[in-house]
Amino acid sequence: MAYWLMKSEPSVYSIEDLERAGTDAWDGVRNYQARNYLRAMRRGDRAFFYHSNCPEPAVTGIMEIVREAYPDPTALDPASPYHDPRSTPDRPRWSAVDVRFVERLPHPVPLAAIKADPALAELPLVRRGNRLSVMPVTAAQWRRILELAGA
DNA sequence: GCCAACGTTGGC
């Protein structure tokens, strides 16, 4: 089983939204490296839900991958803001996965705490201009973030 | 709202 971290702006889609939905599609990813990570996900993998672009960016919860990569329907839908005319049913360019809400962290782990922790220095979130919206997390990093969350 | 760091686009 692998571990991941996925970003979402809470004003667009928050951990609370996922909790209400139970299971939902993780779609709208329009970056090739992030897409390739989506395609590498397997059923049963776990992912952190990260709130970005908000007053306190933080890891806020945990989800489980329940459906492996399939063509992102929003890319094929002309009415969607994520529509990409270069993506066709024959040759879908973008992928989505389905995720299931697992839990909210007892204490969300703020970006500042992640940056301050030497054990998390290699996490892509705090490297390389941190633009990637889907990224792998090692087992050690996963455990460390859970520790910081008081879990 | 600002701006740095990226990724993408498109002219050549």
Add this chain to the structure above:
DNA sequence: GCCAACGTTGGC
């Protein structure tokens, strides 16, 4: 294939 211009991300 280069690279400047442009758009986006996302912290602050």
